[in-house]
Amino acid sequence: MSYILRKLVRAIVLLAGVSALCFLFTEMAPGSFFDEMRLNPQISPETIAGLRASYGLDQPLALRYGRWVKSALRADLGYSIAYNMPVTPLLWSRAKNTLLLTTSALVLTWLVSVPLGVWAANRRGGVLDKAVTLASSFVISVPELVIAIGLLALVVRWRILPVGGMMSADSETLSMPAKLQDVARHMALPLVVLVLCETAIIVRHVRASVLEVLGAPYIQSARGLGVSQGRLLFRHVLPIAANPAISLLGFSLAGLLSGSLLVEVVCGWPGLGPLILEATLSRDLYLVIGGIMFSALFMVGGNLIADVVLVAVDPRIRKEGVDAH
C-alpha cells in the first residue's frame, strides 16, 4: 500500500512541476494573444489594458499561478480567449476522443505484441523472429509523421476508409450499431498508425524479457521435469516476463500520447491534438496550459494504473512496501 502511496505523492509532485514549468514559460514568452489587437488602430490601448486586466494578465506571475492552482483544484483550468469559453469543458469534449483513440490503441497494441513477442522469443532465430525483429527496427526508425502521411496517402488514394473527423455527416440519422460502426471506420486509420508504431517498440521488449526468463535456471529445471512448452510459456514464463513489460506500459504512455497528437492532426481526428495545435498557433495561453495538464494527467493516471497492476501481480513489490516501514 505504501508503494502506491509513494507513487501517488510522486504523481502530484509531477503535476505541480508541470504546471509551474508552464507558467514559468508564459512569463518568459515575448508575445501574447493581444499583439494583433494592438496593431489594430480601432482598438485603443486602454481597451487592451482593460481586457488584459479582466483576464488577470497584468498581475505578477506568482499571484497568477496561485490563483490558477486554486481554481484548477476545482477543475477550472481558466478561460480560453480565442473560444471565449471556459477551458475545461472545451478540453474535455476533445479529450474524450483522444482517450477513446489512445486506450483502443493501447489495448490493441498489447493484444498484438504480447503473443507476437512470446512467439518470436519461443522460436528464437526462426523466420518469424527474424521478420519481427527486422520489421520492428524498421518501423521504429521511420518517423511517426512519415508513417501517418504514408498510410493516409494510401487510404485516400484507394478510398478504403473515410478520412477526417469522427463520424459521417449523416451520422445523426443512423441507428446505434451503425453509428458505432461509423465511428470505428473513422478511427481505423489513426488507430492503425498508432498501433503499428507502438507495437514495434513493445514487441521487442516483450521478446527480450521472455528470452531472459527462458534462460533462467528454474525454467530449465521445469523443462527437465517434463512441463509442456505451452504450459511452460504461459504458466511459468509469462507472469515473470510481464513485470518489466507492465512497467513499460507506464513509459510507453508518453510516446503514445505524443504519437496520438501527431496522428490526430494528420488524420483529422477531433482529439486534443488539433485543438492544442490551434491554440498554439493563436497563442491561447490557458488552453495550451490546460491541454498540457490534461496530457500530463493522462500520463500520471496511466502510470498509476500500471503501478497498481504491478503491485497486484508482483509479490516482490508488495514485500518491498513492507520493508520500507
Add this chain to the structure above:
Amino acid sequence: MRTKVAVLIVLLAGLHLVLLLAGFFAPYDPIVQNREQSYAPPTRLHFRDGSGWHLRPFAYASTVVLEGDQEGSYQEDHSREYTVRFFVTGPRVELLGIYQSSVHLFGVDGPGRIFLLGTDAYGRDEWSRLLCGGQISVAAGIAATLITLLFGSAVGIVAGYYGGWIDEALMGANELFLSLPWLYFLLGVRAFLPLHLSTLRTFFLLTGVIGLIGWARPARLVRGVVLSSRNRNYVLAARGFGASDFYLLRRHILPEVFGLLLTQAVLLVPRYIAAEVTLSFFGLGVNEPVASWGNMLSTLQQYSVLVSYGWLLAPACALVVTSVLYSALAEVFHSRLKSHST
C-alpha cells in the same frame, strides 16, 4: 560488422555531403517560382527520339493542357529536345555559406527546364527544395543533438560526481522531463515563443527548444556511468594522490562517457530531425518561402494534393532514408557498447 559500419558511414557521409553542397547539386534556386509550371510532374528523361537512340539523356519542355478532358495535366512538346548537360552555369548560389558559385551539377539549356522531382504549387523545383530543405532539417537535428548532449552530460556529470542533494534535485527534474509526452511539451514551449521570426532566429529557437527538452535521457545515462566510474580503484587512487576534481573528470571519467555520448548522438539526430520536421509541418517551425522538409510536407495536409501529386512525398522518403541509416548505425554502436561494458 566492420564492413557494415563502414558502409553505413560512407552512405551517411555521402548524404551529408550532398546536402552540404545543396547549391551545387540543385539546378535551381529553391525559392524561385514558376507560376505557369505549378504542380508539374517530374520531368521524364528520354534516350530515344525519331532519329534513334542517344547516349545523352534529353528532356522535352512540357506545358499544361488548358482545355479538353485532359485539362490541367502536363503534355510534352516534342518539337525541341533539351539535352541534359553537366557542370552548367546557372543561378548564383552560396556554397557552405561563404563561397559564391554559379556552377551546377546538371541542367538543361533555356528555355527548357528540368524538374527531377516535379514542382510544388508555386512551380518551385522540388529537387532543389529537397536538397536545401534537407540542409536546414538535418542541420537542425545535428545542432539540437549537440545542445542536448552538452547540457545533458553537464547535468549528468554534476549529478553523478557530486551526488547528495544536488543529485536528488537534478534527478527529480529529470524524471519530470522524462515522463512528459514530449510533443505536447514541445508544442507548449513553442506556444509561448514568437511565431514569425527571421529564418536564422527561428532556426536557433527551434534547435534550442528541441535540444533543451531532450536533455533528460542522456543526463540519466551519463550520470549512471559517472556514478560507477567514480568509485573505480584507479580513480580513488588518483584522488589519493591529490588529483583535483577537474583532473579526475577530464582524465578518468569523461573518456568512459564518450562511447555513450557517441551512441546517443547517432540515436538522437534522426529523432530531432523528425522533431524539426514535425514542428515545421505543423507550421510552428521554419517559415515559407525557405524550404525545410517539414514545411514542404505540410502542403500534403490537403487530401487533394496528397492524392494527385505523389512526387511531393519526396521529403518523406528522404526523411525515411536518413532515419534508417542513422538508426542502423545507432544499433551497431549500441550493441558494441553493450558488449564492451560486459
